[in-house]
Amino acid sequence: MTSTLAERVLAGDPRAIARAISLIEDEDPSGADLVRAIFSRTGRAYVIGVTGPPGAGKSTLVDRLVAALKAQRPHGSTGSPQALASSPSKGTVSAGSRSISVGVIAVDPTSPFTGGAVLGDRVRMQAHAADEGVFIRSMATRGHLGGLARATGDAALVLDAAGTDVVIIETVGVGQDEVDIIRTADVSIVTLVPGTGDEVQALKAGIMEIADIFVVNKADRDGADRLVSAVEGNLALHSYPSGEWRPLVLQTVATSGHGVVEVVEAITRFRTHSEGAQTVRRKARSEYRLRELVSKRFMDHLERDVLGAGELRSIVDRIAAREVDPYTAANELLRRAIQSPDQLPNQLPDYQVTRSPDS
Amino acid sequence: MTSTLAERVLAGDPRAIARAISLIEDEDPSGADLVRAIFSRTGRAYVIGVTGPPGAGKSTLVDRLVAALKAQRPHGSTGSPQALASSPSKGTVSAGSRSISVGVIAVDPTSPFTGGAVLGDRVRMQAHAADEGVFIRSMATRGHLGGLARATGDAALVLDAAGTDVVIIETVGVGQDEVDIIRTADVSIVTLVPGTGDEVQALKAGIMEIADIFVVNKADRDGADRLVSAVEGNLALHSYPSGEWRPLVLQTVATSGHGVVEVVEAITRFRTHSEGAQTVRRKARSEYRLRELVSKRFMDHLERDVLGAGELRSIVDRIAAREVDPYTAANELLRRAIQSPDQLPNQLPDYQVTRSPDS
Numbered sequence: 135m136t137s138t139l140a141e142r143v144l145a146g147d148p149r150a151i152a153r154a155i156s157l158i159e160d161e162d163p164s165g166a167d168l169v170r171a172i173f174s175r176t177g178r179a180y181v182i183g184v185t186g187p188p189g190a191g192k193s194t195l196v197d198r199l200v201a202a203l204k205a206q207r208p209h210g211s212t213g214s215p216q217a218l219a220s221s222p223s224k225g226t227v228s229a230g231s232r233s234i235s236v237g238v239i240a241v242d243p244t245s246p247f248t249g250g251a252v253l254g255d256r257v258r259m260q261a262h263a264a265d266e267g268v269f270i271r272s273m274a275t276r277g278h279l280g281g282l283a284r285a286t287g288d289a290a291l292v293l294d295a296a297g298t299d300v301v302i303i304e305t306v307g308v309g310q311d312e313v314d315i316i317r318t319a320d321v322s323i324v325t326l327v328p329g330t331g332d333e334v335q336a337l338k339a340g341i342m343e344i345a346d347i348f349v350v351n352k353a354d355r356d357g358a359d360r361l362v363s364a365v366e367g368n369l370a371l372h373s374y375p376s377g378e379w380r381p382l383v384l385q386t387v388a389t390s391g392h393g394v395v396e397v398v399e400a401i402t403r404f405r406t407h408s409e410g411a412q413t414v415r416r417k418a419r420s421e422y423r424l425r426e427l428v429s430k431r432f433m434d435h436l437e438r439d440v441l442g443a444g445e446l447r448s449i450v451d452r453i454a455a456r457e458v459d460p461y462t463a464a465n466e467l468l469r470r471a472i473q474s475p476d477q478l479p480n481q482l483p484d485y486q487v488t489r490s491p492d493s
Numbered sequence: 494m495t496s497t498l499a500e501r502v503l504a505g506d507p508r509a510i511a512r513a514i515s516l517i518e519d520e521d522p523s524g525a526d527l528v529r530a531i532f533s534r535t536g537r538a539y540v541i542g543v544t545g546p547p548g549a550g551k552s553t554l555v556d557r558l559v560a561a562l563k564a565q566r567p568h569g570s571t572g573s574p575q576a577l578a579s580s581p582s583k584g585t586v587s588a589g590s591r592s593i594s595v596g597v598i599a600v601d602p603t604s605p606f607t608g609g610a611v612l613g614d615r616v617r618m619q620a621h622a623a624d625e626g627v628f629i630r631s632m633a634t635r636g637h638l639g640g641l642a643r644a645t646g647d648a649a650l651v652l653d654a655a656g657t658d659v660v661i662i663e664t665v666g667v668g669q670d671e672v673d674i675i676r677t678a679d680v681s682i683v684t685l686v687p688g689t690g691d692e693v694q695a696l697k698a699g700i701m702e703i704a705d706i707f708v709v710n711k712a713d714r715d716g717a718d719r720l721v722s723a724v725e726g727n728l729a730l731h732s733y734p735s736g737e738w739r740p741l742v743l744q745t746v747a748t749s750g751h752g753v754v755e756v757v758e759a760i761t762r763f764r765t766h767s768e769g770a771q772t773v774r775r776k777a778r779s780e781y782r783l784r785e786l787v788s789k790r791f792m793d794h795l796e797r798d799v800l801g802a803g804e805l806r807s808i809v810d811r812i813a814a815r816e817v818d819p820y821t822a823a824n825e826l827l828r829r830a831i832q833s834p835d836q837l838p839n840q841l842p843d844y845q846v847t848r849s850p851d852s
Contacts, residue, residue: 169819170818173818187546413813416813420813421806424805424812428792430788431827432827435827446783456536459529460779461528461529464786472831
């Protein structure tokens, strides 16, 4: 069942991709099995992260980027040696076998009022459904402690394994979670918008440090030049050693498409510039995800294999009653978990990565 | 040293409070020791969470709330039985021994360009420094996996132990991290602002579900009524069982102070309404923090006591080379950590909560 799904994902079947991402989103164990099965076939897609505050026009910008990327032919057949949709590191993939060339994962906080993706995304996804070679998927915010970053990363792996050339991860917000998601992309784009209060707010959001490219969208609005100046002014405070990428500041009007080609060109420039740094960044991404995963597995083990039913709740009650402090309670729980080697984690089969033969 | 600091915190010494929060922010082990030492003296303060997108005027609103709260005399001496700054559940605290009655923790993402809190916050903190009984502190975003929520929670405990009646936690952003911080406050206020794009953006941010009170700030702007209608419209889609709190939607112009008294009244109404639910919420907060803490301690143990130097890095290298998938690697790491009972965590002294005698 799962291996069939994996095979269909590797063949680029959009329905299999959608099914796989649903399993991942639902934290179904077979989602992890699927990622295991396809993992050796990943690492080829270029991952673009796009974030920014609500109302910055990210969705429209991403839609325009998708169209511009689609206009590029894969494998440099446009004659441009820097076409983003080419796969410079691998030459063995047959373009003909690929049904999806651009994937979008729109991270979309769940609202209890809608039960999932809001209307705007549904409309948007339908608009793209007929567009062959484009896969758009909203993912909802669920769980804590990096669950969203994990699910987003696994969904990107699915698209990667399916032969997608470019994966765009789009998040709403400027919180730590978005920063964690976006900073591990191959290139990070931060969208800003003029006129949402004083410009320092844009800089308050911890986003200066993660942007490879700033895009001031809705640049036909009053204050666009002032916002560009503010961002440039902040960049000027930072010294970029020779050879280090200095973030670009671009302007777009996504609704009309103005400036979008320049964004694609900037992405291509960044990709060319950072071929070496990309490996470092991908390792950082792997490390972040590994830590998060180990931590999650440990908590599952603690609650399932070590603690009795309701025990965690009773400890919480004792904390609430101020009978024990959280640090002492945490140490006690940790001690019990690692001193119970006879209670080994269940459901941790010895998976080995099966290297699929190159097709 | 630490016990002296704890004593000074319990006595309400602002410099000791500042020092304690710095230790917590820096993840200094003595910060955890301090929390242990003061924990039995916490649980009295009422915690107000304020969040919203950048540019919504949260800082100004919070400043106005502080002033309005300060205008209330503690212990219902205004004659109002619902004065928020009173401590209805405890009658033994001497108001005279208290030097801080309102504390603000402004969660402020670190920018590498400034090395910490941005200029706006520094200016703001200075403006309040002379205001006796008010403690304002910015905390920077550092680390991953709930580090910010932990630090914010511990800082609130410090203010609580120092006798602060009301702690306001203010975060910029609408991401999962902010949601996690704010949803565990005693009351959650979500600020919105008209005219930052289509109103659905406000609802996209996963914030509908966490708000007890919506505040449409800058309500003198065009579009304020439309935004209020959009929020009310969404609330109307949800059925609130009899006795359940239905979120209020208020309008303010924080720069002029318009509507701020109504916000304080709404907080007081919510507090009165939710005396029972508050216990449930505080337990949820304790549980969240306990999980996060155990998880953090486990990772520290894994890296310090189980893995050899550079071993995690070499596993990451193998993942990057697609020799092993992250799920298999995570299971292997977990297995090793819990099968190594001879390698017990260091630096986990057997602390007991010392119950301080009531003063």
